Amino acid sequence: MKKSFDVVVIGTGEAGSAVATRCQAAGRNVAIVDSRPYGGTCGLRGCDPKKVLVGAAEIIDRKRRMEGRGVAGDVRIDWPELIRFKSTFTDPFPQQTEELFVKEGVETFHGRARFRDERSIEVGKDVLDGDHLVVAAGAWPRKLGIPGEEHLTRSDQFLDLQELPRRIVFVGGGYIAFEFGHIAARAGATVTILQRGDRPLKRFDPDLVARLLQRTHDVGIDVRTHTKVTGIEGAPGNFRVTAATDSGSEVFEADMVVHAAGRAPEMDDLDLSSAGVEFDRHGIRVNDHLQSVSNPAVYAAGDAANSGGLPETPLAQYEGGIVADNLLDSNQHTADYRGMASVVYSIPALGAVGMSEQEARAKGLNFDVKQADTSGWYSARRVAEPASMYKVLIEKGSGRILGAHLLGPEADEFANVFALAIRSDIRADALRQTLFVYPTQASNMAWMV
Structure with missing residues (x-):
């Protein structure tokens, strides 16, 4: 069956969902397609379920660190029970996601999408024509080319x-x-x-x-x-x-x-060449508006776009919003990637926001590096965490925060504070004068900048 839409979106993760719901709310006729359960990587196969498991592992680690410091007794992870708990988050999510699309008027399709030409895709027996098509299909483990x-x-x-x-x-x-x-x-x-x-x-x-x-x-x-x-x-x-x-x-x-x-954009079977869409191993080649450089009818967001952004859920959602704005407002919007934060949920967590030392030097910036091992600071000692460090890059003269690198308790939440500072151009002096709640990780900031 052949159907026509204003916007056709491939992928139901954060990027695709942002495009579909915003365009539909603005009065566009929107279709969305996914070959897997609706909801994308973060809600089903990544961030959310992973963090449930991390939470259990943190309990085990903290108990071990606090042995001899007032905490005693045995504790262990019951893996099958933990997975069942994780499933209470993931199992309902696909149906909830699809029901939300339907409620908002987005027409939903299931199956592998394949481009037929510059403005249409094939999904099973359906052909979906679109004035614009958005690829937000996410990523997949990259091929390694090794036996076995x-x-x-x-x-x-x-x-x-x-x-x-x-x-x-x-x-x-x-x-x-x-x-x-x-x-x-x-x-x-x-x-x-x-x-x-x-x-x-x-x-x-x-x-x-x-x-x-x-x-x-x-x-x-x-x-x-x-x-x-x-x-x-x-x-x-x-x-x-x-x-x-x-x-x-x-x-x-x-x-x-x-x-x-590592992971790579999941687009091998999209047949992008049939749509005249240029791409490489990093994704679809896009301009500053996240529009294909070779087919103006096609946009890309999240892992599918070679935009220079990090492979992070907030970035996918943000780029989905940029694409929606450009579809509704004739390419008047560009992405701003300042202050992107990324965190590894190891125990303890490792975070990075903004520039690294190497990147800042490559740009010819003049900056100070403030760093310390903070395992002896109160915030780490009270939870007996031996691995706690930071490194902050501050531009000389202006006091601009160029980058922050964090390891230790609550590094993920602390990274958010630095992301706000970099993105909103909050200078080191202002951070030193802020009256943060004490004792918290953020209350260390005055000593770090």
Whole structure:
């Protein structure tokens, strides 16, 4: 069946949902398509369910840190029960999401989308014509090109495990490896992380990463750098992971092997070339308005767009809003990526906001670096957290906050304060004079800037 719409959106995550609901509310006739359960990565396969598991792991870790400091007794993670609790968040979400679209008048479709030409897509037996089409299909584990990669467990599959394997190897040293690895270790698994390069978590400050690595080692996680996985063989419960190292070849045995080597835009089967849409491995090539540089009828947002933004949920939602505004207002809006924050939900959390030292120097900026190990500060000592540090970049003369790098208790919430400061151009002097609630992490800010 052939149907025509003002806007056709591919993907029901944060970016696609923002476009569809805002355009429909403005009187446009909108369709939305997804091949998987409605709701996107964050609500179903990423941020939200992951943070439920992190919360349980934090309880275990905090209890262990506080032993001998007034806390006693046994506590453990009941993995099947934890997954059942996680499912109370994820199981209702697809239906709730689709019902919201229907209530607002967005027409919903299920199936793989494929472009037929510059202004239409095919979904099963339906052909959807659109004055504009928006690709917000999210990301998927990137192909590694190694023998046996079909044995890899994806992060979404990990989140649905009914039993936690005893030995887990993570291929790659990014967000997934450190977040899920820290969870699994607190739940009793033996965890190994294999990183092909010289250090993991390359988006983050190397000094803070080094301290997190030490903390990671202290909880029993084996992190190997310069270790390139060359093959996986076996079956669940009996895998052999072969890796090339500086000293030769090494074999790691595991009950499960998890893909943690990065994600790529999920668009291989969209047939973008049929629509004349240019793209590369980072996504659809877009201009400042998030419009395809080669097909003005097509826009992209979130992981699908090669926009220069971080692969973060708030950014996807923000870009979805920018696309909606441009569809409704003839390309009058551009994205502002200042003060983007990113957090690894390891234990403790690792955060970054704004520029790194390398980026600030590359721009020729003149700045001071304020940094300290804060494990002896009250905010870390009261919860017995030995890994607590910060590094803040402050422009000389202006007092402008260029970047903030945080490791320790509540680093995620603290990153929000610095994101606000950078995005709203709140200078160091103003932060020093702010009367924050004490004792909180934010009350440390006067000493940090």
